[in-house]
Amino acid sequence: xxKEFKAFILRGNVLDLAVAVMIGAAFNAIVNSFVKDIIMxxxxxxxxxxxxxKLFINISGTHYDTLAAAQEAGAATINYGAFINTLINFLxxxxxxxxxxxxxxxxxxxxxxxxxxxxxxxxxxxxxxxxATRCPNCTSHLNN
Numbered sequence: 001x002x003k004e005f006k007a008f009i010l011r012g013n014v015l016d017l018a019v020a021v022m023i024g025a026a027f028n029a030i031v032n033s034f035v036k037d038i039i040m041x042x043x044x045x046x047x048x049x050x051x052x053x054k055l056f057i058n059i060s061g062t063h064y065d066t067l068a069a070a071q072e073a074g075a076a077t078i079n080y081g082a083f084i085n086t087l088i089n090f091l092x093x094x095x096x097x098x099x100x101x102x103x104x105x106x107x108x109x110x111x112x113x114x115x116x117x118x119x120x121x122x123x124x125x126x127x128x129x130x131x132a133t134r135c136p137n138c139t140s141h142l143n144n
Contacts, residue, residue: 027093035088055081 008014036053044050056067057078064070070077118127124138133142 027096028089031089031092031096035085035092039088039092040085052081052084055079055084 040052044052054067056070057080058064058070058075059078060070060075062073062075064073064075067077067079067081117130119130119132120126121128121135121138121140121142123140124135126135126137128135128137128142134140135142
């Protein structure tokens with residue numbers, strides 16, 4: 001069983017997947033910081049000095065001045081500001097992935113076209129093998 005597990009782990013695609021997950025986690029941290037520290041402050045300033053991460057709707061019936069106070073008290077809240085931040089994170093990640101895949105597809109060489117395996121009989125217009133010297137349908141002699 002150990003040998004099977006070792007063979008499974010050492011396969012190229014499993015290692016590639018592990019590396020991709022680690023890079024994805026690091027990329028996620030970068031995007032979170034980018035949105036939280038660079039994108040949202042100017043947007044909040046334009047809207048009127050609003051910190052989106054602190055926007056919430058209190059549904060517990062008790063008034064709390066801040067999200068932190070409501071969470072500390074265990075109040076039920078809808079944290080729509082955090083949702084806005086997460087949505088912007090998602091859009092940025094999606095946009096970056098779109099450009100990465102687009103660039104990878106542009107660099108990737110197109111597959112060479114496969115050599116044809118059939119040809120058309122000039123007399124009856126049916127498809128026949130490329131090496132045929134006589135059409136099996138109309139029995140005409142073909143010039144190769």
